[in-house]
Amino acid sequence: MVINPKYKLKEIIDVSSLKDIQDKFAKIIGLSTVTVNGDGTPVVTASYFTKWCSLIRSSAEGYRRCKHCDSVGGTMAMEAGKPIIYNCHTGLIDFAAPIIVNGNYLGSMLCGQVTSTNFKNKTLIDVKRLSRELSLSENDLFNALAEVPVVDYEKILVSADYLFLFSNFIAKMGIATITKSELLDETKEKMKLTELLKNMEIKALQAQINPHFLYNTLNTIARMALIEGAPDTENLIYAISDLLRYSLKNSNNMVTIDSEITNIKKYFYIQKTRFGDRFDYKIDIDPSILNFKIPVMTLQPLVENSIIHGLKNMTINGKVKIIGKNFNNSYLTLEVFDNGIGIDNDRLKTIFAVENSYENLTGLGIKNVDDRIKHFFGYSYGIELKSTKECGTTATIKVPCIKLNKREA
Structure with missing residues (x-):
């Protein structure tokens, strides 16, 4: 009692x-x-x-x-x-x-x-x-x-x-x-999720702009770069094309962590081409978690926040790390760390409280990613942020160890 x-x-x-x-x-x-x-x-x-x-x-x-x-x-x-x-x-x-x-x-x-x-x-x-x-x-x-x-x-x-x-x-x-x-609270949560998914769908539609046209155009430019003897340009354009295809093809699906890591490597390649020596990155993933599932585009918004926001004032020695750990096949974590400017406490408190907070260039903010994880896996999972001003930020993603089935692939 x-x-x-x-x-x-x-x-x-x-x-x-x-x-x-x-x-x-x-x-x-x-x-x-x-x-x-x-x-x-x-x-x-x-x-x-x-x-x-x-x-x-x-x-x-x-x-x-x-x-x-x-x-x-x-x-x-x-x-x-x-x-x-x-x-x-x-x-x-x-x-x-x-x-x-x-x-x-x-x-x-x-x-x-x-x-x-x-x-x-x-x-x-x-x-x-x-x-x-x-x-x-x-x-x-x-x-x-x-x-x-x-x-x-x-x-x-x-x-x-x-x-x-x-x-x-x-x-x-x-x-x-x-x-x-x-029941009312549950209904509100469902309405909130419906609105979230609706907004994501609108953003996806806005981003598509006839994806076949974009793919064909990018591939045409890549072939022109090859003919003109510009292999770096060719590789960059193919990376952009693959990135676009990945986000649109899997917009409503789960993917393996292996696929997500492959995609994020292409994203790092594009950003390294853009920023040069301003930052380096390291990916250290426990191989045992590669076949477990995660919502598509979970990592990119966090990495983009690290590069665009966290390292924005750095001209050299910027670092971004992704570390994947397995906790007895019960749950896994993916940590995205940067050694940038950090987030002040007042801002940190509002990130999960305000819609579309701290959005990056893709329009998929931290709260959006956290909401999707909670929708798929429950409120025990999601994103935890820790940050110290002028020392950096760590975003820790926690999801259960569940393998991708054929229907979700």
């Missing part, structure tokens, strides 16, 4: 509905009723409180004792898993029924504020002591006590059973609210 639950009673039960239920119950049985949370604090205004209890609670010390008494009574009912009957701190008879939602104790319904013909407990109430300890008028206490209902104990037993029915009804309302809330 969870004593400090995730939800509060007020969060899962409409307060006006709760008050209406409580009022109706109190009216049916003709006894004072209050609904409290786990620490004894009333959730809604009490129904048909006796003059005695209202007077006791008008004292700060009296209210503290009543609140503690209600908390203890509710806790005892929770531990018993059924309604209990007990004497409050002043000596009156109360009974409590727990409100338990999905194993979480949220509070209780309390009823009573009576004496019984079976116990004659009015004679046990020490008015003089209460007057002294609570700083209340002894005469007012005697007058209030005279108005406390005297109820047959059988009625108390039946009322306690009724109270349990009502507390269970409140619990079921809470379960329905939580279920509805969780």
Whole structure:
């Protein structure tokens, strides 16, 4: 049983509905009723409180004792898993029924504020002591006590059973609210993912611009470079063509890490041609992870962020490393490290909180990649960023060790 639950009673039960239920119950049985949370604090205004209890609670010390008494009574009912009957701190008879939602104790319904013909407990109430300890008028206490209902104990037993029915009804309302809330959250996540995929599709369409035309044009230029004796230009154009073909051909698919690494090597080749000696790169991948699957274009956005953003102020000695590790075939990590300018703490906090944050030139930002990983593998996986200003940034991708099947290839 969870004593400090995730939800509060007020969060899962409409307060006006709760008050209406409580009022109706109190009216049916003709006894004072209050609904409290786990620490004894009333959730809604009490129904048909006796003059005695209202007077006791008008004292700060009296209210503290009543609140503690209600908390203890509710806790005892929770531990018993059924309604209990007990004497409050002043000596009156109360009974409590727990409100338990999905194993979480949220509070209780309390009823009573009576004496019984079976116990004659009015004679046990020490008015003089209460007057002294609570700083209340002894005469007012005697007058209030005279108005406390005297109820047959059988009625108390039946009322306690009724109270349990009502507390269970409140619990079921809470379960329905939580279920509805969780379904709403799930729907929101699905809508968010749908919007993400829609945006990706739009970007892919924008990037395609008749891919066959682009492939043919690039290959024509490459052949011209070969004829003109420019092998470096030829290799560069073929690398660009392969990169474009890879991103568009696999836009909705999973790929092996081996394919992703092959693609990223071509990307490094293009960027090295562009930036020359400004940076070097190293790829160190555990061979055992090469056949495991990963969403297409997972590495390129992170590498591009390292080169374009991380190393933007460096003219020499820039470094980018990709390290792949296997953790007992349970999960694997791919670390993308750069020794660049780093990301300040304020910026680091917003990267996963803002849509399209820290986007690179491809339009696939870090958050986008993280969202896709979580979509395919669950919220235990994704990207973790660590960065130190002027020292560099490490983006760690975590995915499960799952091999690519033919349908996904």
